Amino acid sequence: QVQVVESGGGLVQAGGSLRLSCAASGRTIGNSAMGWFRQAPGKEREFIATITRSGGSTYYADSVKGRFTISRDNAKNTVYLQMNSLKPEDTAVYYCAISRYGNFMSADRGTYNYWGQGTQVTVSS
Numbered sequence: 001q002v003q004v005v006e007s008g009g010g011l012v013q014a015g016g017s018l019r020l021s022c023a024a025s026g027r028t029i030g031n032s033a034m035g036w037f038r039q040a041p042g043k044e045r046e047f048i049a050t051i052t053r054s055g056g057s058t059y060y061a062d063s064v065k066g067r068f069t070i071s072r073d074n075a076k077n078t079v080y081l082q083m084n085s086l087k088p089e090d091t092a093v094y095y096c097a098i099s100r101y102g103n104f105m106s107a108d109r110g111t112y113n114y115w116g117q118g119t120q121v122t123v124s125s
Contacts, residue, residue, distance in 0.1 A: 002026035009119030020081040022096030030074040033099040038092035047107035093118040
């Protein structure tokens, strides 16, 4: 059974930083692109960032470009999201997911088939 578990969320002041982790079990993520998404109350789940299986290519939503960095450690079967210069509008539940199409990077949540339960990030002003 494949499990994806996010961690590292919490409460932080505006301008602060957090590092989220996403650990997978039950399968290796080394052959798959990975993605991070977030969902704020009353809003749809939105794309944040994606990374290829080697980590050589990344792609970000405009809203986080230059502030967030996605990375991965395939030996640990883990993906990370470093979040700097956090803003109150970054408040959301953050999810990571495994691509269902191998190394295909996408901002479309329909192209991911294994999701975690999410980790709450709250940014106070």
